Amino acid sequence: MSVKTLTINGVPVASPEGTTILEAAKEAGVWIPTLCHLEGISDIGACRLCLVEIAGVNRLLPACVTQVAEGMEIYTDTEQLQEYRRMILEMLFAEGNHFCAVCVANENCELQDMAIALKMDHTRFPYRFPVRDVDLSHPRFGIDHNRCIMCTRCVRVCDEIEGAHVWDVAGRGAEARVITGMNQPWGAVDACTSCGKCVEACPTGAIFRQGSTVAEMTRDRSKLEFIVNAREKKEWTR
Structure with a gap:
């Protein structure tokens, strides 16, 4: 496997061919914000928070799905990128119903943490206050579409x-919205194994354990990483 040499924020980096910019930056100790990225599952570039600038390229590219190339000059924290990222967060807050003070994930929410990290303390966009439902048909879990960021x-x-x-x-x-089954109530979907992986994966308070109260939701991402690693190493099979 060939190795690609590039720079990230002016620092020389060497990464194996096929490595994404997000992975290369992480190896180099450079933080790039993400919301849709999660270790162990595929990347789709949905949130656009990981956009980066590349010298000679006239558009911003998502770091999670863009592979490194020889000679790349990557910039991850320019003023333009900071402004775009804050704008993305503002739109996420404006288009949903995110009331942190009464959310089960308050102080344990990646959207909230990202807003603090990127210094987003208000939105310039009018709030849409969409009418969205809450599905509590599952015996163990629930989904509040008001808090979903897609x-x-x-x-x-x-x-x-x-x-x-x-x-x-x-x-x-x-x-657009996430659905269960063929747009059935979650509790009516026979395919659901009640494993709770979706609860662990959700970055906000959208998918939660029933009975959770304000600021009570905690998650253990290591469970998902353990499953992926165990399968790749063939330590056990299902």
């Missing part, structure tokens, strides 16, 4: 790790 982690973790294919996406644009 990262599709739940879709991918259920498909790629659990193999149950319970979750999917329906609709387009502002009407």
Whole structure:
């Protein structure tokens, strides 16, 4: 496997061919913000927070799905990128109903953490206050669509790790939403194994354990990483 030499923020980096910019940056100790990325599942470039500038390229590229190339000059923290990232967060907050003070994931929410990290303390966009439902039909879990940011982690973790294919996406644009089964109530989907991987994967308080109260939701991402690593190493099979 060939090695590609490049620079990230002016620092020389060597990465194996096929490595994404996000992976190369992580190896080099450079933080790039993400919301849809999750270790152990495929990347789709949905949130666009990981956009980076590359010298000679006239558009911004998502670091999670762009592979390194020889001679790349990558910049991850320019003023333009900071402005775009704050704008993305502002739109996420404006298009949903995110009331942190009464959310089960308050102080344990990646969207909230990202807003703090990127210094986003208000939105210039009018709040849409969409009418979205809460599905509590499952005996153990619930989904509050008001808090969903369409990262599709739940879709991918259920498909790629659990193999149950319970979750999917329906609709387009502002009407897009995650659904269970054939747009059935979650509790009516026989394919659901009640494993809770979607709960662990969700970055906000959208998918939660029933009975959780304000700021009570905690997650253990290491469970998902353990499953992926164990399967790759053939330590056990299902």
